[in-house]
Amino acid sequence: MSKKARADKEICVACGVCVRACPRSAISVFKGCYATVDDESCVGCRLCEKSCPAGAVRVEVQANEK
């Protein structure tokens, strides 16, 4: 099981705070609309979750399907 960040695009206000907080550069703001996470880069450290002023990011346990 691994932990990956997920941003709720309905809540995200595209402020970019999580992008700057991520030590792995795993989050980007897609077309200026909402945050998306690159699972290959995300290490589940929760820094994005802690930094998001909107509470849009959650780090969730993922099943290792691949």
Ligand code: SF4
């Ligand atoms: S959990 Fe850590 S590595 Fe993953 S996107 Fe958030 S800040 Fe980046």
Ligand code: SF4
């Ligand atoms: S910090 Fe939160 S509201 Fe801002 S871009 Fe990231 S997920 Fe969206």
